Amino acid sequence: MSIARAFNPEVLSLRPGTNAPGSLTGALDMMGAEMRFPRNAEIFGEGEPAEYLYRVVRGTVRISTLLSDGRRQIGAFYLPGDVFGLEAGELHAFSAEAIGDTTVVVVKRSTFETLAVSNREVAQELRTLLAMHLRRAQQHMLLLGRKTAQERIASFLLQMAERAPAASAVDLPMSRQDIADYLGLTIETVSRTLTQLEHIAAIRLASSRHIELCNRAALLRMDA
C-alpha cells in the first residue's frame, strides 16, 4: 500500500490560499492538503486509481515503471512547482516516488473535474498542463530514440540547468542510477560520460551531485 493512501488528504488541515483563485495551481495551493514523503517513499503506485492531483512544494519526484525483469524506466522528474498525477485513464500508468524528503500538495481529481465543468479557466489550464506533459514526453522520446550517451547526458544537463536557479551550475537531486534509468543508459555509462565531459572541460564535477556547466556551448553542440 502506498503511503499516499495511508493518509487521507481530506482530513488534513487546509493551508491558507496564497494566490489567484480560479487558476489551477492556485486552486491546488488553496484547497490542497500538504503531504510529506520521506526519501524513496511511494506517492502512488502503477495501476492504482488516479484519484489525486499533486504539486511539488519541496523536493523532487520521479515517475517510473518497471519491466518484468526489473529494468526501470523513469518517465520524468518533477521539481518544485511542477504538477503531476494527471492520467489518461482511471489508473496510474507510472508509479511516483519521492527522491529525498519531499513535500507535495494534493487535491482530489474529482474536485478539479467538477471545477473544470463550471470554470473554463481551470478546464483550459488542465488542457495546457496535459499538453505540456505531452511535449515533455515527446522531448524525452527524442532523447531516448537516437542519441548517443554523450548527447543524452548533455541534453539532460541542459534540461536541468534550464530549471535551476543559476544556469551555470546544477544541483542534481537524484542518484546516478536515477539518471541512468531516465536516459536509458547504465549507471557506469552515465558516470564515464560525465568524467569524459569533465576531461574536455565542458563541465566540472564539484561533487557528484553538483555540476558546473563550464562550456555551455559545447554541451549545446552535443545536444544535436
Add this chain to the structure above:
Amino acid sequence: MSIARAFNPEVLSLRPGTNAPGSLTGALDMMGAEMRFPRNAEIFGEGEPAEYLYRVVRGTVRISTLLSDGRRQIGAFYLPGDVFGLEAGELHAFSAEAIGDTTVVVVKRSTFETLAVSNREVAQELRTLLAMHLRRAQQHMLLLGRKTAQERIASFLLQMAERAPAASAVDLPMSRQDIADYLGLTIETVSRTLTQLEHIAAIRLASSRHIELCNRAALLRMDA
C-alpha cells in the same frame, strides 16, 4: 511551404455530418474539410503554427523530427480514425507527412477552442484526446528506453496488431526505414530482427509489408 497551407481548408466544401453532434470526432467529420495528400507529402512542418486539427480518413500519417545531422525520430503513426495536430504551444513540435496517399479531415483549431468554451463535452474530449496522446508517448518512451531490438519489434508488431482488423496479421503501411526511425533502430536491424522472428516461428513474412503473427504468446513474452 507545406501542402497543407497551399490549400485553404475553409473554402473547401463541407462534407455532410455523419454522427453525434457535440462529439469532437463528430464535429471534425461534420465541419471538417477533406484534404488529400499524396505519398510523402508534408501535412505540416515542424515549427509552423498549429492552426488545424486533423483526423485520418484513409491512409497513414507519421509525425517526425530531425536531429541536426539528419537522424530522424518518428514520434507516432496515425491510422484511420486517429486525431492529430494538437499541440502544447502555438507551433508544431513535429512535422507530419502522409505515408502513401492519405485523406484527412481538417478543422481550424480555433473553431474547437471556441466550441470547447461553450460545450463541456468537446472540452472533455479534447482533454481525453490529449491524455491518450500522452499515454502513447509514455508507452513509446518505454519502448525506446531500455528494450532490445527484439523487444522493440515485438512491441511494435503487437501494437500494430491491436489496431488491425484481424489481430493475427498486420499490414504495415510504412517502410522499414519508417519502422526503424520509430523504434530507434537501423533499417538493417529491423530487417534482421524480423527474419529472426520468422526463424523462431513467431511471425511469418508473407510479404515485406504483410506479417502474420503466428505465435502471439512468444511476442508477448518478448514484450517484457
Add this chain to the structure above:
DNA sequence: CGGGATATTGATTGATTTCAATGTGAGTGG
C-alpha cells in the same frame, strides 16, 4: 523487360553493457 526504390543478408566495427574491483563520502558508534 529494365530500372529505381526498398529490403535482405553478410562481415566488421564500435559504443555501450556487463562483470569486477576500487574509491569516496556521509552517518554512526566507539
Add this chain to the structure above:
DNA sequence: CCACTCACATTGAAATCAATCAATATCCCG
C-alpha cells in the same frame, strides 16, 4: 575524533548487441 560501515560513484577489462559498410535480392512500376 577517528574508525567503521553502507550506499553511492568511479574506473577497468571483457563481452555483446546493434551500427556501419558493403553486396545482393526483391518488388513495383513504367
